[in-house]
Amino acid sequence: MEHVPTPDLLSLIHAAYDDDRDLETFQLRFERYGSELRDGLSAVYPDAPDLMQRLLEVMIHADHERSGDLKRLDAQRLLSPDWFQKEDMIGYVCYADRFAGTLTGVQEHVPYLEELGVKYLHLMPLLKPREGENDGGYAVADYREVRPDLGDMRDLARLAKRLRASGVSLCLDLVLNHVAREHEWAEKARAGNAKYRDYFHLFPDRTLPDSYEQTLPEVFPDFAPGNFSWDEQAQSWVWTTFNHYQWDLNWANPDVFLEFAELILYLANRGVEIFRLDAIAFMWKRLGTNCQNQSEVHAITQALRAVARIVAPAVVFKAEAIVAPEELLFYLGRGAHHGKVSDLAYHNSLMVQIWSSLASRDIRLMERALSVFPPKPTSTAWGMYVRCHDDIGWAISDADADAVGLSGEGHRRFLSDFYSGVFPGSFARGLVFQHNPRTGDRRISGSGASLAGLERALEQRDARELHLSLERLLLGHAVVLGFGGIPLLYMGDELALLNHNHFAEHPEHAGDNRWVHRPRMNWDKAARRFDASSTEGRMYLGLQQLIAARKATAHFHAAVESRVVPSPNPHVLLLERPHPLGTLLAVYNFSEAEQHLYAAPLHERGLTRARDRISGAHVAPGEMLALPPYARFWLTPSEDAQTRW
Structure with a gap:
């Protein structure tokens, strides 16, 4: 349904353009996506009548700033809206510093990515975080700056342009739920600025926090129990879902929406093509619920996506929603939001089921879980992976387990034992992450190769087990590459890199054992990637064969x-x-x-x-x-x- 701008908005648009072609392009897109924008905003901000006009001014400014080559990409993507769904889409995920030191270093290694067949590069959090402990970069202190050790925003724009020339789309994290305590907004809130205090959830006493806590889970029970932290300077209890230094934002405030719409367009104009919407499930707070997956989240996403579609239609959204399958489909669009929210989402069951079946040597649970997984909209795509930067949480539903004659709790306990290496006969070398004695939950950290048995095989100098460990890792990648959507290769898996067992030597990493599977790229091993007698060569050549086959197969x-x-x-x-x-x-x-x-x-x-x-x-x-x-x-x-x- 097209949206005809009101006379006031129409006059604002006309007054902003001298070039008739630019005016017509913007106006046509506004007519196409204006209703989606209006409906999303009115569902969340019915009492903010001036929001559309304020937003339009931000959008027009960003449209004027958008470069000619990015506008050409916009036109290409509008003619080929399924560009991210095609069988040649291969993703690669890495930390810029651990891959190549700096953004300039990443640019120098683009030929390596080209050789592997990569068309999508996700650089893990690189926007300026708080100093010291920062949740792996997810405590952002400034969305308009890059980590100083990586470079600056000009380096990021240059890298994006180089990637674009090779047909590689740059993906960056946009943390939506929270900012660092040191972010400018939080600093102003702590100083007593009323406008910015309304950007957050601040409480003078424990009355409301205690009421919310009745139904809230704990994300990091080991080192960040509870969901609220006292801030002495602000003289308030602050909503802090993840860590005391990560302040949850108040998305009920339309000013917060406006800030993020402007940030998305700012980063899109620096060449970001895919936004990984981090912690999206947690954005909206409602008393008496777990404050996840609330309907307002989808209305907000629809409005943000419409903003991007009008100004930068080359951009797509990826929802980082690690939620139950019945909730996950809402992030790709159901009901009134069908086809209007995120374009991509993580298939958060596939990785778990791959490792479950490798441990049990039995596919019946995987068969059941995948068969009841609801289908996605045909215009969207899954992101699938064997491993990622995060731990593995054993998201095995009791209903699925019961359907194949298993105990859900018992199987989850078996998997934690197996992949931490304590189960008799286990081939894995993993670490328990975030053991919750109350629930019995034990997640697992570890690199793909170490979990698949390579570390153990090398320790024991067992040639047969070494071969089988690589075969397991190649099998997992074959499942991911053959599932459709965008397969996401985690840095180092292509070379079968092992656990980084010395992660605790770095004080900022010592308390988080997920750094065990975040090693630095070993470029000496990479130099041996075509040596079929080496473990890295056997893995790389096997993976390269799978990628070439996928790209030549339209079925994917x-x-x-x-x-x-x-x-x-x-x-x-x-x-x-x-x-x-x-x-x-x-x-x-x-x-x-x-x-x-x-x-x-x-x-x-x-x-x-x-x-x-x-x-x-x-x-x-x-x-x-x-x-x-x-x-x-x-x-x-x-x-x-x-x-x-």
């Missing part, structure tokens, strides 16, 4: 969903992707033993003669398909069979 466009095919073998996962070129059937052996699969699921999909897209080999399964340990196949109809059809 994100508009298509992966669907579970019931497997006759509990060790073998089957996922199908229907496509006009014929169905693709992915076959994955989650066991270190050879498995055999009755070929009926293949025959039913016309795969009596098939081509494995990974190896290029032709497969004629007959009655039974033999699967080597940790085998992975992406099977499509053979070319001659397609011709006959």
Whole structure:
């Protein structure tokens, strides 16, 4: 539904432009997305009648500042709105300093990313954080500055331009729920400025905080229990969901919305194409709830996305919402918000299920969890990963576990024991993160290679286990690359880098063992990436083969969903992707033993003669398909069979 601007807004737009083409472009986009903007704002800020005019002034200013090459990218993306859904989209996630020292260093290593096939680069938090402890950079002190040790905003813009020339989209974190205690807004609030005190949730005594606490969970029970902190200078209890130095923002204040709309456009004009909306689920507070996933969050996101669509349509949003599947789909748009909120979201179950099946050698729980996972809108995409910067929380639902004859609590306990290496026969080397005695929750830190058994195999000089550990890691990446959406490769996994077991030598990291899987890039190992006799070479070449196969396979466009095919073998996962070129059937052996699969699921999909897209080999399964340990196949109809059809 198009939105015709009111006469006052129309006159404001006309007065701001001398060039008729720029005027027409802005006005057409405003007419297209104005209703989405208006509806989002009115749902949250019905008593702020001047907000639209104030916002429009910010948008027009940003439109004037937007460079010619970025406006050209806007036009390209409008003609190809599925650009982020295509099968050639490969993501890479890293910390700029740990990858290459500085932003200039990252720019020097762009050829490495090009060689790997990367089209999307997520640089972990690099906006200026508070000094000292800063939650890995998520305590932002200034959204308009870069960490001084990395460079400055000009370096960021230069890097974005270099990436753009290589067809790589830059993704940055935008922390929405909170700012650092040292942020200018918080400093002014602490000094007593009434305007900025309204940017936060401040309470004179414990009456309301204690009422809220009745239904609030604890995110970091070990080192940040509770959700409120006393601030002596502000003489208030401050809402601090994550850490005492991270002040939650009051999104009920329209001025906060206006600040972030301006920040998004400012960063978009420096070349940021993908915003990872950090801690988005926590933005809205409502007494008597867990203050997560409230409906206002989706209205706010819709309005912010409309702002970006009008000024910088090359930009997409990715929701960092680690919530239950039934809640997750709202971040991609359901009901009135369908297709109007985030374009991307993390498939937060897939990673957990991969590691669960590798430990149990059984895919039935994974099969169940994926089969009941609700489908996303066809215009959106999942972000999937084997590992990420964060810990692994064992998000195994009791209902899913019960459906396959497991105890949810028992299986979660098994996984924590297995991946911390205490379960008999475990191949893993991980660390327990945030043990909560009240709930029994134990999350796990560790690099992909160490969790997959490489660290243990090297310690024991066991050649067979070394081979199997790499096969496990390649199997996990095959599942992620073959699922559709955007596979996100975590820095170092392509070289099978191990745990950084000396992380505690750095005082600022000592209290957070997630730094065990945030090593510095080992460029000596990277130099051996084509040496098939080395562990890094075997991993890199295997991953490169998977990436090349994915890019050559149209079936992996994100508009298509992966669907579970019931497997006759509990060790073998089957996922199908229907496509006009014929169905693709992915076959994955989650066991270190050879498995055999009755070929009926293949025959039913016309795969009596098939081509494995990974190896290029032709497969004629007959009655039974033999699967080597940790085998992975992406099977499509053979070319001659397609011709006959």
